[in-house]
Amino acid sequence: MQASNGSVVFDEAALVERARGGDDAAFAGLVEQYQRKIYRLARNITQNAEDAEDVLQDAFLKAYTNLGKFHGDSKFYTWIVRIAVNEALMKLRKRRGDKMVSLDEEIELGEESVTREIAVWDGNPEQTYSQEEMRKLLDDAIQSLKPTFRSVFQLRDVEELSTEETAEALELSVPAVKSRLLRARLQLRERLTKQFKRKGDDAFAFL
Amino acid sequence: MTLLLSCKQFLTELNAYLDEETSAEERSQLQSHINECPNCWVVVDTTQKTMRVYKGAEPQAVPQDVSERLMAALRRKMADKRGGC
Ligand SMILES: [Zn+2]
Numbered sequence: 001m002q003a004s005n006g007s008v009v010f011d012e013a014a015l016v017e018r019a020r021g022g023d024d025a026a027f028a029g030l031v032e033q034y035q036r037k038i039y040r041l042a043r044n045i046t047q048n049a050e051d052a053e054d055v056l057q058d059a060f061l062k063a064y065t066n067l068g069k070f071h072g073d074s075k076f077y078t079w080i081v082r083i084a085v086n087e088a089l090m091k092l093r094k095r096r097g098d099k100m101v102s103l104d105e106e107i108e109l110g111e112e113s114v115t116r117e118i119a120v121w122d123g124n125p126e127q128t129y130s131q132e133e134m135r136k137l138l139d140d141a142i143q144s145l146k147p148t149f150r151s152v153f154q155l156r157d158v159e160e161l162s163t164e165e166t167a168e169a170l171e172l173s174v175p176a177v178k179s180r181l182l183r184a185r186l187q188l189r190e191r192l193t194k195q196f197k198r199k200g201d202d203a204f205a206f207l
Numbered sequence: 208m209t210l211l212l213s214c215k216q217f218l219t220e221l222n223a224y225l226d227e228e229t230s231a232e233e234r235s236q237l238q239s240h241i242n243e244c245p246n247c248w249v250v251v252d253t254t255q256k257t258m259r260v261y262k263g264a265e266p267q268a269v270p271q272d273v274s275e276r277l278m279a280a281l282r283r284k285m286a287d288k289r290g291g292c
Contacts, residue, residue, distance in 0.1 A: 024285045031281065035274060036266040053273050057280050064284055118246050121256055126263065138264055158261050182222045189250070189257045196256075 016076045020067055027067070031060050034077060037159065038084050044142055044154050045088035048095065055091060059084035074165075081159055082169040085151065089170075092147060117190050119197035128196075141191040145184055152177055153184035212240045217247050225254060 010033055018026035035056065042055035063070075063080050070079055126134060142150055155166040156177070167177045212220075217240045223229045224237045241248045269277070 028281065035269050035277065039269045040266040056273065057277050060277065061280060061284050064281065118249050120249055121253060125260060134260065135264060135267060138261060157258050160262070178222060185254055185257060189254045192257050193253050
C-alpha cells in the first residue's frame with residue numbers, strides 16, 4: 001500500500017490476518033517491522049547480547065507457532081511484546097541463579113529523595129547530541145535502573161503500553177506499576193539532568 | 208479555600224499529572240503548586256523532557272548477523288510446519 005507521500009504504509013491488522021491464514025511472507029513482514037523494537041527491549045531487560053538474541057528468536061518463533069491463539073482483541077505488537085518480556089524475564093532469572101529477580105518487592109518514594117538535581121536543561125538535547133550519542137546516553141541511563149524499574153519504564157514509556165497492559169505483562173498490580181514508573185521516571189530524570197543541565201544553574205537548587 | 212500541597216505530596220501525584228489522569232479539581236490544585244514552586248516546576252519540565260527523549264529515540268538496527276540468524280530460524284520453523292503435516 002502506498003501513502004500519499006509515497007512511503008509504504010504498514011498495515012498491522014491486514015498482515016496479521018494474512019499470516020493467520022498461513023501466509024508466511026506476511027508473518028515475515030511483521031518480524032521485519034518489529035525486530036528492532038523487540039531486540040532493544042530484550043537487550044534492555046536482559047542486559048546481555050547473547051540472551052537478547054535468544055529472546056528475539058524465541059519470541060518470534062513462539063508467536064509464529066501460537067498465531068492461532070492470537071485473537072486480535074489486542075494489537076499484535078502488544079502481544080509480541082508480552083511474549084518477549086516473558087522470555088526476557090526468564091533469562092534474567094536464570095542468569096541471576098538463586099538470587100531471584102523479584103519484580104514485586106515493596107518500594108516507597110523514600111526520603112533519599114530522587115530529586116536532588118534541580119536544574120533546567122540546556123536547550124534541546126536532541127539537537128545538541130547526535131542520534132548515536134543520544135542513544136548511548138539513554139541506554140546507559142536505563143541500564144542504571146534496577147530491573148524492576150527498568151522493565152516498567154521500558155514497557156510504559158518506551159513501548160508505550162498502557163498501565164494495565166504493563167501490569168499484565170509483568171504480573172504486577174496496577175498500583176505496583178504506577179509506583180515503579182514514578183521511581184523510574186524520577187531516577188532517569190535525575191541522571192539525564194546531570195548530563196543535560198545548563199551549566200551554572202546549580203545554585204537554583206538552594207533557592 | 209485552597210489547600211497548599213507540600214512538594215512531597217506533589218511528587219506523589221506527579222505521574223497522574225503527567226499522564227493526565229487527574230480530575231479537573233486535582234489538576235488545578237497541582238497546577239497552582241507548580242505556579243508557586245519553581246523546584247517542582249523544574250521537576251515537571253525535565254521529567255516531561257525525559258519521557259519525550261525516550262519516546263522519540265529510534266531503535267538501532269538489529270545487527271545483521273543476529274537478524275540473519277533470526278530469519279534462518281524462522282524459515283526452518285516454517286518449513287517444519289509445512290513438511291510436518
Ligand atoms: Zn514543590
